[in-house]
Amino acid sequence: MRETQIAKPNKNPRVSAIEMQKVRTLLREAEKTNARRSYEETEKILIQALTLAPASVEARAELSKLYLTMGRDAKAEASYRELLGDADEISFHANLGLACYKQKKFELACVSYQEALNRDPKSPERAASLGRCCMASERFSEAVDLLEKASERLSRDTDILHMIAECYEHLGDIKATEDAYHRIHKLQPYDEAVKQKLSALAAV
Numbered sequence: 001m002r003e004t005q006i007a008k009p010n011k012n013p014r015v016s017a018i019e020m021q022k023v024r025t026l027l028r029e030a031e032k033t034n035a036r037r038s039y040e041e042t043e044k045i046l047i048q049a050l051t052l053a054p055a056s057v058e059a060r061a062e063l064s065k066l067y068l069t070m071g072r073d074a075k076a077e078a079s080y081r082e083l084l085g086d087a088d089e090i091s092f093h094a095n096l097g098l099a100c101y102k103q104k105k106f107e108l109a110c111v112s113y114q115e116a117l118n119r120d121p122k123s124p125e126r127a128a129s130l131g132r133c134c135m136a137s138e139r140f141s142e143a144v145d146l147l148e149k150a151s152e153r154l155s156r157d158t159d160i161l162h163m164i165a166e167c168y169e170h171l172g173d174i175k176a177t178e179d180a181y182h183r184i185h186k187l188q189p190y191d192e193a194v195k196q197k198l199s200a201l202a203a204v
Helices: 012-037 039-052 055-070 071-084 088-101 106-119 122-135 139-154 158-171 174-187 192-202
Strands: none
Touching: 012 039, 012 055, 039 055, 055 071, 055 088, 071 088, 088 106, 088 122, 106 122, 122 139, 122 158, 139 158, 158 174, 174 192
């Protein structure tokens, strides 16, 4: 038997416009419930929006981000992978990296953070995220290069400096470790843990 093609009726553009208006209203509603941290309510609203417009990148992106916020990291990962098939957004790569990182899938997280950095190479925050992920993968040499690059622009960020010091320590570079702790000490002169670290390094 031959298949007969059935012509699909043209969708009334007015109906589409009404649906899109409903979706926008639902997205605004979701924003408000999210701000109140009513996450389960937000999820229901976003699923309602996607029932009306399953292809809506905005609604899918909001739902993916919500899964990250709720700690439903496996769902967030699956959702962002699907999204990236339709939209090559920097934030989607970065958030996919975070979803993988939170599940301790460090190598996969590194791939996504690298994709985000490739698209936004001047961002110190993206370099720092990839550096932190390389550390978790015990790729300390790559990590310290990325973190030093981030620190050039975020010179007062002591979290980055602590990661740099830790990387140099793992690499066995005592002088560079000491330098990193001196940089932290200049910014936080009353940090007792840093003073103790410098005393211990001086005795090596």
